[in-house]
Amino acid sequence: MSDILIAETAAGALQCVYFDANRCRSCSELPRPYDQQLAAKQAQAQTALAPFAPSWLAPWASASSGFRNKAKMAIGGTISAPTLGLLDGSGAGIDLLGCALYSPTMQAAFAVIREALIAAKVPPYDLLQRRGEGKYVLLTEAPGTGELLLRFVLRSSEATERIRKQVSALQTALPKLRVVSINLLPEHKAVTEGETELLLTERNSIRCKINGIDMYLTPRSFLQTHSIGAAALYTQARDWIDSRQPRSVWDLYCGVGGFALHSAAPDRQIVGVESTAEAINAARLSDANIEWICADASVWASAQPKSADCIIVNPPRRGIGPQLAFWLNASQSATLLYSSCNVLSLARDLTAMPQYRIAAARVFDLFPHTRHFETLVLLDRVQN
DSSP: OOSSBOOOOTTSOOOBHHHHTTSOOSSTTTTSOHHHHHHHHHHHHHHHTGGGOOOBOOOBOOOSSSOBSEEEEEEEEOSSSEEEEEEOTTSOEEEOTTOTTBOHHHHHHHHHHHHHHHHTTOOBOBTTTTBOSEEEEEEEEOTTTOOEEEEEEESSSTTHHHHHTTHHHHHHHOTTEEEEEEEEOOSOSSOSOOSEEEEOSSOOOEEEEETTEEEEEOTTOOOOSBHHHHHHHHHHHHHHHHHHOOSEEEEETOTTTHHHHHHOOTTOEEEEEESOHHHHHHHTTSOSOOEEEESOHHHHHHTOSSOOSEEEEOOOTTOSHHHHHHHHHHSOOSEEEEEESOHHHHHHHHHTOTTEEEEEEEEEOOSTTSSOOEEEEEEEEOOO
């Protein structure tokens, strides 16, 4: 465990010098003992889904540190002394290089990346003056392989060539660094990245290995940020699907294909549907006999003449919405798996699908020390 996030206190809570010094409050639940954090999440899920009377499995518990595979570090400070971490209310940078949410490998990488910013003379973006270049550093460590993907989010392409000259030194210092890119975010708004990605390396993807399955990540594709938690989530989904033995499976909102790849079985037809082209391109790098389709999940599903035996949905926090919920409720799919990071939108969507009942449900704590969590439910169509 990092020396920043130390052992439990006598009361069972964890201590973090960043939190205690009020420098970072992202882990809002940190003062609560972890077993209480997990119990509170389980209680929230049970309350929200009480009308559906699910059979609950024991919640999946996380380690207290070193679990995140992706870091979003705001660039602050000055051109000669940049910080990586957060910006305070006045726009000043707060260094979080020792944040214990990340592995020792990622923590070590932050220091190397900061030196590259200094060498490339990248002026941090000033929120108040709306000038400067460096906005964020986004770093991903691939589960199972340790390969690194590094993105610099900049206001413009002004520093592109200076950063390009640092790629060789970065890869020498970080032997697992496979992909480096620049993302352009010219607008002054509260988002992390823009639409333009400039690749600085020959490779454009890193390989992950989760539960023995190869998956690939490109700069703008998404994977669950909790590596071990993602493996547990996919394993549970696979076990539930295998218990129903469907001949066909659709993975809607498939991202880079985590659920779809774990659903694969002999003589089983799998389709993954995702609206983000880059995620679908990453999914297609996987060696699997799966049909990958770039389309809006609701539009694509409602246009099909026949539904799959089993459908998986893993939507954003807003949920699947009324259009897809109505279609699913009227479909002939025998089995539905719904993975949700917002139990309230999950409950709303389930209310709109009375033709399904929850056979089993489980909380996965993919976001320790916060109030967020993932809920996976297995639903069977009601037999009329």
